Amino acid sequence: MSKNKRYYWLKLKEDFFEDDTISWLEEQENGKDYVIFYLKLCLKSLKDEGQLIRYVGERLIPYDVKALAKITDTAPDTVAVAMKAFLDIGLIEHLETGEIYMTQINEMIGSETESARRMRKKRLLDNKKKELLEGASHCAQDVQKSDTEIDIEIDIEKDKELQLEENQNTAADSEIIKVSNFFQNNFNNLNQHIKEDLRSWIEEIGSDLVIEAMRRAVEAEKTYNYAKGIMKSWKQNNVKTLKDVKEEDEAFAKSKKTSYSKKEYVQKETLPEWAREDYKPPKEEASTNSEEFNDRLLRLQQYKKERGIIQ
Numbered sequence: 001m002s003k004n005k006r007y008y009w010l011k012l013k014e015d016f017f018e019d020d021t022i023s024w025l026e027e028q029e030n031g032k033d034y035v036i037f038y039l040k041l042c043l044k045s046l047k048d049e050g051q052l053i054r055y056v057g058e059r060l061i062p063y064d065v066k067a068l069a070k071i072t073d074t075a076p077d078t079v080a081v082a083m084k085a086f087l088d089i090g091l092i093e094h095l096e097t098g099e100i101y102m103t104q105i106n107e108m109i110g111s112e113t114e115s116a117r118r119m120r121k122k123r124l125l126d127n128k129k130k131e132l133l134e135g136a137s138h139c140a141q142d143v144q145k146s147d148t149e150i151d152i153e154i155d156i157e158k159d160k161e162l163q164l165e166e167n168q169n170t171a172a173d174s175e176i177i178k179v180s181n182f183f184q185n186n187f188n189n190l191n192q193h194i195k196e197d198l199r200s201w202i203e204e205i206g207s208d209l210v211i212e213a214m215r216r217a218v219e220a221e222k223t224y225n226y227a228k229g230i231m232k233s234w235k236q237n238n239v240k241t242l243k244d245v246k247e248e249d250e251a252f253a254k255s256k257k258t259s260y261s262k263k264e265y266v267q268k269e270t271l272p273e274w275a276r277e278d279y280k281p282p283k284e285e286a287s288t289n290s291e292e293f294n295d296r297l298l299r300l301q302q303y304k305k306e307r308g309i310i311q
Helices: 020-027 031-044 065-072 076-089 114-135 147-186 192-205 207-219 224-236 242-269 289-306
Strands: 006-010 054-056 059-061 092-094 100-102 109-113
Touching: 006 031, 020 031, 020 076, 031 065, 031 076, 031 100, 065 076, 076 092, 147 192, 147 207, 192 207, 192 224, 207 224, 207 242, 224 242
Parallel strands: none
Antiparallel strands: 006 109, 054 059, 092 100
């Protein structure tokens, strides 16, 4: 499945700088620096739908003043004062998970996919071809094809390929929406990092298996990481369809039952001897220790009498 890169841009209304909020910011000391810093934050948050957060491995690390100053090339003092002002007037919010959310970004985001970008260029090419064809309509039908006509036919074939890819990308977007909705209904809020991870897994094993893995995580009262573990296992075992999943489950259940039966048999065969039904205790031999002791005692007394030790 081809990856469909998405491009983003920031849209500003023609009266952006006349807005009361922006005008108030510019009236402050160093206000123009605050506005430029605000626009830089908006640009940085575009691909994450207005959220500013750092992903370090599996952890979300909030931006501090030092980090914001670095990514926007702004003086730390300006960042500290501006962030407090943005928070006070409602331009930003601090979410519970630590993200900085640009509250007005939804009205300012523009985007298109790589395929949409190509289709836009295709429409321009179509218009150009139409002009060329209309200009060449007076030529005789049996005239040998010109280089321009040959190029047009090649472009038509390319357009067909673009349309096919566009249809595939539309189907892919539908799968992503389906998987994303399941995630949002059963786990935490869906951020851009998780969304890209889901997109990657859809490309690896398909949307049906991604949803099935998440369903099993929900039933086990586990997190999304548990579902990722299931998906990694399926990928390693070359599981590609729900039918494959069912067969793997059945094989596992069968092997588990066989293993249990063998274990039970071994335990039965290794029972101690005294626990067997046909066990008979050995006969006890009569002890002669008492007779030997009395004999030795009698000889000792005889010896003492002979020596006059006792009467």
